[in-house]
Amino acid sequence: MIKALILRNDILAIISNQIGTYTFTDRTTAQAIACLPDPDKGWNYPENGTKVSGLEVVIKQPYPDVSANIGGDRTFTNLWEIHLKQWDTNQSLVDVIGLLSGELLADYLIERVSPIPASDKLLTVEQCKLFIKEWSVSI
Template identity: 75%
Template sequence: MIDILILRNDVLLILESLLGTYTFPDRSTSPAIACLPDPEKGWNYPENGTKTSGLEVVIKRPYPDVEANIGGDRTFTNTWEIHLKQWDTNASLVDVINKLSAELPAQYFIERVSPMPASDKLLTVEQCKLFITDWALTSP
């Protein structure tokens, strides 16, 4: 089973040189990587008024999917979503996706990559989501 903080750390190590910056309302900064919900801060991370530059990575904790099987069994799976947002007009997510695909440890199975259109509302240049399958468990 994937631990959100270990996944965050693995992504941070791989993308450290490519990550943008969060600038918080108090002018402090941190790498632009967030977990939702963050175990320490809940769903309000990053807080309102935070400015983002460069590449932003948001890892969303999944809700389990339940699928009914023949015979009454159920399969429980978790699919983690890693949302990549590029705020820099001179950079591309293609290199980011390739780097994550090549360097994420083997326990993370990238199920699919879903490109999304740029957002005029958010002012992002590029966006995409990576979906990582966590586990499957069948129970009666």
């Protein structure tokens, strides 16, 4: 069973020196890495007004997903999502994705990697989602 804190620490061990900064409204700062939902912070993290610089990493703890199969049975899947955003337009996620994909494979089953290029037209930054499959059970 995957534990959020262990996954967070594994990610920090791989890319700690590349993670950006949250600057909160009270001017305090922290590394731009978060696990959601955090019972103390909920889904609205970082709080409104927070400035993000550099690479942001958000680990979304899963809710089991249910899909119907042919024959009436169902498959329950637990899928973790690691959402990467590169707020520095002079940097790229290519190296970070390569590092995480390579190093995390030793301990986790990466189901898929979904890169999303930056778009000036849509005013979006370069992003990527890594999906880690924890378990799948058919009933």
